[in-house]
Amino acid sequence: MGGSQSTRKVTVDNENAIQVSQEALDRIQSQLSAKQSEPAQPPPQYAPPPQYAPPPSYDQRRQADYASEEAYWARRIENLKRAHEKINSGMLLEYQKTLKEANELFELTQSDKVATKLPPCQEEKAKVLECYSTNPNKSLSCSVLVNEFNDCVCKSRVAAVTASS
Template sequence: MGGSQSTRKVTVDNEHAIQVSREALDRIQAQLDAKQAEQPVAQPAPQYLPPPPYDHKRQQEYAAEEAYWAQRIESLKRQHEKINSGMHLEYQKTLKEANELFNMVQGDKVVTKLAPCQEEKAKVLQCYSTNPDKTLVCSVLVNEFNDCVCKSRVAAVTASS
């Protein structure tokens, strides 16, 4: 059912299957000549003619329109320059504020470079190392360290505001 290809071959051995007589060729040639004679002779392509000269009224209208659009373009340029200058000023102002904030934060980091409550931290670590199995013995020192950290946070918040 169409699964295999056919092995049949067809060959044609007739090389001169169609022969045209000389009379038929003459009739075809005569018809072609008649058709060419019927076609009109090709006329030269029309040349471009310049537009008629403008009258004075049209010239004034075009001049007025040109002046309007030139004025409109200049107006838009001025508006664009105002917007650009305003944006440039805002950019400079924001950049200055950002630099001031950055410098302020950098100054605070330099001043408070050492973490607070270092002594209390050292005491807690010493207590834990000497009493590894008795962590509750160090609870008083841990509470002192916790109080110190809380006081440092409150001082940092009040200093920044």
């Protein structure tokens, strides 16, 4: 069906053709040559369409929204300030209470005579040191004194533990 080409020919006779006078042709050619002889100008800039101006009621509504937002945030900030003041006052009270307790404990330890006492077993310690200095090469001869010093230290530890509890 569509395998062969058509052999028909169509011809159109235009009886209504427009006749252009020689003067019109000359005028068109002079305008074209004038355009070509002018220096190339940059194409005109595209101007954006004018911006849509909202009605005045929109601005008023926007200002009212802005004012309500400002009021909301001001209230929120004030509430947060009050909450922080409560927290800070509570922390200050706790700090003062703890400081008072610490000072009381410190005064107790200062008034206790344990802090001002000399370390226990000073006599036994002096005897051991004297024995070592008189017998520098015979340290085993001081073993009896060392055992006495050790017993004294153990007794003082037990006494300190029982006194504190």
